[in-house]
Amino acid sequence: MLTLTNIKKSVSQHTDVVLFRNISLQLRVGEWVSIVGPSGAGKTTLLNCIAGIQGGDQGSIELDGMEIHQLTNDERSNVRRLHIGFVFQDFKLLPYYSVLENVILPLARDKKKEQLTAKAKSLLEQVGIGEGYYHRLPSALSGGEKQRVAIARALINDPKLIICDEPTGNLDNDNKGQVLHILHTLKQKEHAIIVVTHDEEVAREGDRIYELKNHSLNEVGVKDVRDKLEENS
Amino acid sequence: MDVSIFDGGMTVSYPQNYNLLTAIDPKSEHLLTGIDFSELFREHTEEEKFLIESFSEVRGNAPIVPILQRESFRIPLSLHVTVEKLDMKLDEIYDQFNIPENETISYELQFREQDELQDFSEFLQSVKRVPQDSYNLDLTNLQSPFDGTHLKLDEDFNIEILKEGEGGTLYNDSGKYYTASKIDYIVNNNQISVPIVKEGSPPAYKRVEESGQSYLYDWEAPFMIWQMGTFQAGEEENDLTSSPLGIYSTKEVKTVVDGKELTPTITPGSFLAAPTAGVTTMEAASLIKGDEPIDAIRIKLNHITKYNKEAQERMESLATELSHAGYVVDIVAGSSFKSEKMNVEGIGEVVSPWTTLGISQLLANAWEIDTLLSIGLFSLFGFFWFFGHLGFERNRLDKENDILLSLGWQQRTIRSKNMMEQLLLVSISILLSLGLAISLRLSSLALIVLGCFLVISIILIATIFYSNTRQNDRSNKYKWLASIRYYKNLLLPTMLALILAVCITHLQIGSIYELWTTSTETTLGMFVFDQGLSIRILIVISTVMLSVLVLLEAIQGLIYARKDEFHMFFVVGWTEKAIKSFFLKEVLIWAGISLVIGTVISSVISIVMNIALTGVVLASVTSSVIYLIIVSASVIFRKYR
Ligand SMILES: Nc1ncnc2c1ncn2[C@@H]1O[C@H](COP(=O)(O)OP(=O)(O)OP(=O)(O)O)[C@@H](O)[C@H]1O
Ligand SMILES: [Mg+2]
Numbered sequence: 084m085l086t087l088t089n090i091k092k093s094v095s096q097h098t099d100v101v102l103f104r105n106i107s108l109q110l111r112v113g114e115w116v117s118i119v120g121p122s123g124a125g126k127t128t129l130l131n132c133i134a135g136i137q138g139g140d141q142g143s144i145e146l147d148g149m150e151i152h153q154l155t156n157d158e159r160s161n162v163r164r165l166h167i168g169f170v171f172q173d174f175k176l177l178p179y180y181s182v183l184e185n186v187i188l189p190l191a192r193d194k195k196k197e198q199l200t201a202k203a204k205s206l207l208e209q210v211g212i213g214e215g216y217y218h219r220l221p222s223a224l225s226g227g228e229k230q231r232v233a234i235a236r237a238l239i240n241d242p243k244l245i246i247c248d249e250p251t252g253n254l255d256n257d258n259k260g261q262v263l264h265i266l267h268t269l270k271q272k273e274h275a276i277i278v279v280t281h282d283e284e285v286a287r288e289g290d291r292i293y294e295l296k297n298h299s300l301n302e303v304g305v306k307d308v309r310d311k312l313e314e315n316s
Numbered sequence: 317m318d319v320s321i322f323d324g325g326m327t328v329s330y331p332q333n334y335n336l337l338t339a340i341d342p343k344s345e346h347l348l349t350g351i352d353f354s355e356l357f358r359e360h361t362e363e364e365k366f367l368i369e370s371f372s373e374v375r376g377n378a379p380i381v382p383i384l385q386r387e388s389f390r391i392p393l394s395l396h397v398t399v400e401k402l403d404m405k406l407d408e409i410y411d412q413f414n415i416p417e418n419e420t421i422s423y424e425l426q427f428r429e430q431d432e433l434q435d436f437s438e439f440l441q442s443v444k445r446v447p448q449d450s451y452n453l454d455l456t457n458l459q460s461p462f463d464g465t466h467l468k469l470d471e472d473f474n475i476e477i478l479k480e481g482e483g484g485t486l487y488n489d490s491g492k493y494y495t496a497s498k499i500d501y502i503v504n505n506n507q508i509s510v511p512i513v514k515e516g517s518p519p520a521y522k523r524v525e526e527s528g529q530s531y532l533y534d535w536e537a538p539f540m541i542w543q544m545g546t547f548q549a550g551e552e553e554n555d556l557t558s559s560p561l562g563i564y565s566t567k568e569v570k571t572v573v574d575g576k577e578l579t580p581t582i583t584p585g586s587f588l589a590a591p592t593a594g595v596t597t598m599e600a601a602s603l604i605k606g607d608e609p610i611d612a613i614r615i616k617l618n619h620i621t622k623y624n625k626e627a628q629e630r631m632e633s634l635a636t637e638l639s640h641a642g643y644v645v646d647i648v649a650g651s652s653f654k655s656e657k658m659n660v661e662g663i664g665e666v667v668s669p670w671t672t673l674g675i676s677q678l679l680a681n682a683w684e685i686d687t688l689l690s691i692g693l694f695s696l697f698g699f700f701w702f703f704g705h706l707g708f709e710r711n712r713l714d715k716e717n718d719i720l721l722s723l724g725w726q727q728r729t730i731r732s733k734n735m736m737e738q739l740l741l742v743s744i745s746i747l748l749s750l751g752l753a754i755s756l757r758l759s760s761l762a763l764i765v766l767g768c769f770l771v772i773s774i775i776l777i778a779t780i781f782y783s784n785t786r787q788n789d790r791s792n793k794y795k796w797l798a799s800i801r802y803y804k805n806l807l808l809p810t811m812l813a814l815i816l817a818v819c820i821t822h823l824q825i826g827s828i829y830e831l832w833t834t835s836t837e838t839t840l841g842m843f844v845f846d847q848g849l850s851i852r853i854l855i856v857i858s859t860v861m862l863s864v865l866v867l868l869e870a871i872q873g874l875i876y877a878r879k880d881e882f883h884m885f886f887v888v889g890w891t892e893k894a895i896k897s898f899f900l901k902e903v904l905i906w907a908g909i910s911l912v913i914g915t916v917i918s919s920v921i922s923i924v925m926n927i928a929l930t931g932v933v934l935a936s937v938t939s940s941v942i943y944l945i946i947v948s949a950s951v952i953f954r955k956y957r
Contacts, residue, residue, distance in 0.1 A: 136887060157891045164889025175884045179802035181793040189888040223791035236888070 084275050085110040085133070085244060090142035092125065092132055102128055106142070106300045108293070112243070115266070115276040117289030119308065121315040124295045126279040130246050133277070134167055135159035147243060164189050168237030168274075172249035174229040176221040176236075182207070183217045186236045199239065206235040210265050227258025234265055245269060247278040251285055263288060283312055333391050334494060334584045335461035335593035337383070339601030339609060348614075355545035356384050356597060364542075371540060378491065378540045381600040383462050387546040389593050391461060395453040397473065400445040412439065461593035462541055491537025493604055494584035497523040498644075501658075508658035510587045510666075519662050520585025528604075539603050547595065572667040573660075587660055772812075800906050806877060810870035811910040814947070817863030818914030818939050823921060824856045826935035830927045864946050871903070871950045882956045895956045900948065907947045911940045 091104040102125035110116055120126050131137040133144055135151045144151040146166065151159060163169075176185045186203040187196070207217070210231040221229055230250060237245055247266070251259040263285060270276055280286050286308050294303045294311050303311055342353040360368065368380065410417065413436060415424045425433065451473045458465055458477065466478040499521050502509045514520040528538050601609035615638075617630055635645040660666045720730050794801045828849075875882070885895045915936045922932045 134887070157893070160886070160889050160891040162889070163887070167889070169887055175880070175887070177799075177881060177884070179793065179798040184793070188885075189890070192890070192894055218793060219791050220793050240889075 084112050084147060085277075086143075086145045087133070088143045088145075090129075090132060090144065091140045092128060092137075093140055094128070101298055103295060103298045103300065104141075106295075108300065110244075110275050110277065112275055113270060113273045114291075115270045115278065115289045117286040117292045118277065118279045118295055118300070119281065119286050119292065119303075119311060119315070120295035125298075126295050127248055129295065129300075130248055130277065130279060133244075134163055134169070134246060136163075164193070165240055166243050168234075168240065168242035168245040170230070170233055170237050170245065170247040170250045172252035174221070174226075174233045174253075176229060176233060178221055181218045181220060182212065182224070182232050185221065185232060186239055188236060189239055203235065203239060206238050207232070209238075209268075210235050211261065225258075226253050227255070227261060230254060230258065230262055231265070234262065238269070243275060245274050245276045247276065247280075249280055249282075250278065251280065251282055259285070281312065281316070283309055286312070328395075330393070330459070333393075333459075333461070335389075335391070336590050337462070337493075338592040338595050339598050340595050341598060342595075345595075349549070351547055351549055353384060353547055353595065355547070356382055356595070358544060360542075368540075368542065375540055376536045378537050379603055380542045381539045381596055381603060382542050382544045383594045383596050384544050385460055385462060385546045385594045386592060387548045389461060389591075390456050391459045393455040393459055395451075395455055397451040397453065397469075399448040399450065401448050402440065403444040403446050409439075463543055491528040491539055491541075492526070493528045495525045495527065495605065496584050499587055508656060510658055510660045512661045514585065516585075518583055518586070520583070521587035521660070522585045524584045539600075573663055573665070587666075772816075797905060799902055803874070803878075806874060807906055810867070810874065811906055813863070813866050813870055814907060814910040814943060815914040815917070817859070817867065818911055818943055819918040819921070820859050821856065821863070821942060822915060822918035822935045822939040824859065825938050826918070826922045826927045826931045827925075828853075828856070829931035829934055833928065833931070860942060863943075867943075867946060868950050871947070875899075875954065875956075886957050892956055896952060896954075899956070900951045903947060903951050904944075907944065911943060915940055 085108070087106055087108040089104075090106040091101070093099045093101040106129070108116070118126055118129070128137060132139045133146075133151070135144075135154065138152055146162065149162060151162065154162065177188065180188065183200060183203055184191075186206060187199040190199055204214075204217070207213075212228060212231055212235065216224065216228065216232075221232070224232065230253070234250075245266075250266070251262055254262060259282070266276060266278070267288065278285060278289065286292050287305060292303050292305065292308055293300050296315075340353070342356055345351070346353055372378065406421075409415065409421060413421075413424075413428075413432070415421060425436065428436070453469075453473070453475060455467070455475075458467060458475070468476045468478050470476060497513075499510055500513070502511060510521050512519040512521060513523050529536070598609060615634070617627075617634065639645045656667070658666055800807060882895055882899070885898070886892070890898075918939075919932050919936060922935065927935075
């Protein structure tokens with residue numbers, strides 16, 4: 084479903100610095116891949132490359148037969164909007180839109196509002212956000228609630244691929260558990276999931292775990308995860 | 317027309333022409349107009365002395381009237397010549413009138429009796445004529461007043477100017493002159509009519525007295541005209557007449573009847589206003605007009621700095637006093653020509669130049685508007701500085717206040733400390749503006765406008781300092797204009813800047829339009845307008861540029877503050893176009909609100925300032941369109957990724 088072949092990416096800080104090179108990865112439908120690695124290794128950048136937010140320097144990224152980096156800007160946007168769901172550590176909800184409006188936001192210009200609202204309501208129900216919250220502003224939600232709303236937003240387009248960048252980074256254990264539960268259910272519903280995390284428990288949920296370190300991506304065994312994470316912190 | 321045949325040559329005298337000669341007091345006239353009249357007093361050259369002496373002898377020692385001719389003053393004149401050939405042989409005349417073969421016809425005719433000459437003339441009349449050619453010769457540029465030029469047409473009808481002595485004697489130095497009364501304008505229900513004083517062709521509209529005698533008929537003339545040179549009545553001063561009496565008006569006086577322009581007919585009784593063709597001295601004038609040569613004196617009222625009611629009252633009271641003393645008084649403010657319809661007997665409705673006092677009011681208004689504009693502009697500068705300053709202050713103070721707060725200061729104490737600092741700044745600017753207003757002697761209206769600006773600035777301080785930066789405790793979303801209301805603290809200063817920019821631009825455009833329409837009614841008005849136009853346009857452009865800078869800065873800040881938001885839109889897959897149109901829609905709403913408010917405020921001010929409705933509409937449309945384009949462009953031409 085998602086195939087990365089020999090990705091190389093450098094960023095310019097004073098001089099060009101290579102973040103990673105020769106990165107290859109395969110992700111199938113219904114599979115969950117966790118990525119760990121020290122801060123600044125380039126995990127977020129890698130996710131951005133996959134989603135076509137940033138361009139890669141070399142290599143190919145193929146999503147469902149589409150070569151992401153050969154598309155135009157607008158086509159990449161369309162791929163993100165129609166096929167990818169994003170979940171961030173800091174939720175990234177619009178502060179002046181209600182919960183419902185935030186959920187339907189990605190497709191707000193594509194589909195009818197009633198249709199989207201109905202879908203949003205069912206998604207919110209799935210992630211455990213009740214009707215009483217629909218018209219609240221994000222500022223009136225707790226962190227866990229915000230993240231669940233953000234997950235509902237990521238699902239509004241029935242994405243094939245869900246990309247999570249430290250989805251539990253700002254959550255306490257209870258909320259983390261809820262989010263993990265939701266993601267787990269999604270995996271069973273045949274969504275492919277990539278999760279970048281610093282959290283051992285979250286990482287262990289993955290079918291495979293990779294570490295991005297020293298410019299390259301390597302698979303690590305489930306039992307090594309704790310050591311790796313401790314090394315990095 | 318005097319015509320004579322002489323050896324096949326023919327002499328044609330110019331038709332009589334009449335030119336206005338004005339006696340002046342050269343010194344005060346020079347001071348008033350800046351025109352150089354010194355040639356009037358120059359020494360005669362040796363050659364002139366000789367000529368004057370020889371003429372004086374034969375002309376009964378007539379005294380000299382020195383004349384300075386108006387440079388480039390031309391007498392409109394054309395000559396139409398039709399050439400016909402007599403269809404006969406010259407021999408026929410020789411035969412029929414018994415002229416010896418070796419004599420010329422003209423020589424022989426000198427000795428014939430009157431009835432023989434009559435026969436000769438009748439014979440010529442009876443000969444068949446064959447039309448050959450006709451010529452239209454423009455002599456306008458070859459003739460100047462009080463001066464004669466002898467012209468010769470050669471066989472090909474080319475004009476040749478003859479030098480002094482080549483053509484004939486100084487026939488032109490006429491001792492004949494006319495004195496004319498003023499026109500008896502009848503003003504009735506705002507309709508001016510001009511009655512005929514003496515029937516004729518053309519009729520006379522002034523009582524004209526003919527005096528003196530031409531040397532053509534009498535050597536005993538009362539005086540002898542002598543050309544001293546020319547003077548130039550400042551054409552470089554554009555269209556403004558340099559003298560309040562309008563006698564030097566360089567602008568061609570155009571009089572229009574039924575759409576057809578009248579050329580000033582050169583008769584002394586004409587109703588047309590004619591500028592002076594030459595000047596002479598008072599002494600010379602007394603030779604012509606006798607012991608009372610002065611027709612008009614100018615009176616200048618001191619200490620009038622502004623054409624207002626007070627000035628008008630002073631002028632009127634002096635005028636009344638003088639007319640009670642038996643003088644005829646004209647009030648000529650600014651010697652401004654205005655086109656006026658008048659009913660001229662025997663001709664009909666005529667549009668003719670008319671000096672007017674109306675310009676004074678216009679000048680006063682223009683001055684008022686100018687002052688308002690400058691104050692507006694200065695306030696604008698002040699505000700833009702103030703905006704930047706307040707935003708910066710607010711940031712700085714927030715940090716400082718946090719420290720003070722943690723040190724145990726009370727919120728109230730901190731706030732009043734902040735306010736005191738800002739109020740001190742505002743007080744200083746109020747005092748400065750007040751000083752400026754007083755030194756410019758502003759009207760109460762200007763002071764009101766100034767006051768409004770100051771009130772706005774105090775409201776600004778209050779809103780910026782008392783607004784809570786920690787946003788919104790609301791839990792439910794605004795139903796309408798959610799993002800705008802959410803960011804209102806950020807938007808408010810931008811909106812105020814936009815409102816202000818619209819107001820200033822609107823008022824400037826309105827006043828330019830107003831000045832343009834009213835000032836083009838009179839010559840002085842046009843002059844004033846032309847003089848000020850470039851400055852006005854410069855002011856408008858600089859205002860717009862200044863506002864653009866501030867607006868761009870504000871919008872830039874707005875986008876910067878919402879960078880994460882736009883990035884989020886991008887990440888969830890909105891195309892750049894979609895983000896742009898989303899943001900543009902939002903910007904158009906608050907910008908539209910600001911434009912409407914700004915337009916309403918400035919329209920009200922314009923109407924209070926008596927600007928015509930067309931001007932208000934024009935200004936509203938232009939200023940709104942300008943800022944709409946600027947704001948939209950600043951949103952559209954930008955990256956949102
Ligand atoms: N646009 C950019 N220009 C220059 N440097 C960049 C850019 N984006 C990221 N970087 C740098 O690239 C490196 C990797 O950044 P990235 O955000 O991918 O790290 P990360 O692995 O996600 O870290 P963390 O775990 O802290 O989120 C960092 O050193 C960052 O400063
Ligand atoms: Mg990261």
